[in-house]
Amino acid sequence: MKQLNVIGLDTASxxxxxxxxxxxxxxxxxxxxxxxxxxWNIRGESFFELHDKFEETYNDLLVKVDEIAERVQTLGxxxxxxxxxxxxxxxxxxxxxxxxxxxxxxxxxxxxxxxIQLQRDLLEAAAEAGDEGTVALMSDYISEQEKTAxxxxxxxx
Numbered sequence: 001m002k003q004l005n006v007i008g009l010d011t012a013s014x015x016x017x018x019x020x021x022x023x024x025x026x027x028x029x030x031x032x033x034x035x036x037x038x039x040w041n042i043r044g045e046s047f048f049e050l051h052d053k054f055e056e057t058y059n060d061l062l063v064k065v066d067e068i069a070e071r072v073q074t075l076g077x078x079x080x081x082x083x084x085x086x087x088x089x090x091x092x093x094x095x096x097x098x099x100x101x102x103x104x105x106x107x108x109x110x111x112x113x114x115x116i117q118l119q120r121d122l123l124e125a126a127a128e129a130g131d132e133g134t135v136a137l138m139s140d141y142i143s144e145q146e147k148t149a150x151x152x153x154x155x156x157x
């Protein structure tokens with residue numbers, strides 16, 4: 001007989017989902033810091049529009065970081081919370097001292113592409129586990145970020 005956690009999910013499935021969410025969390029945290037750097041260091045003719053856009057983006061990423069960590073807690077597990085673990089577990093790599101707007105936008109787009117793929121994988125695993133809460137969260141993130149990826153691609157021409 002399967003052992004269920006407090007929200008009625010199979011404990012083993014919840015642990016697997018939490019591990020995937022922690023990987024996603026690591027990627028969000030690295031992208032968040034990258035975008036903070038883009039916001040602080042952007043230079044050139046697109047400064048005003050990109051400075052504002054990067055601020056909007058990092059604020060959105062920060063909200064999602066909290067939601068993901070709280071989802072891990074809801075599944076009965078512990079969210080990662082050290083940058084050493086984030087760096088170890090993130091597919092998104094640190095980007096430092098970028099000042100060129102086009103390069104910043106390209107790096108942001110690359111980050112979203114990684115997040116979208118990780119979230120699709122999580123969506124599938126959560127659906128198989130009957131975890132509607134994680135499914136809903138990932139579905140919302142994916143649809144929002146697919147549109148953002150399209151817009152960033154359009155910006156790059």
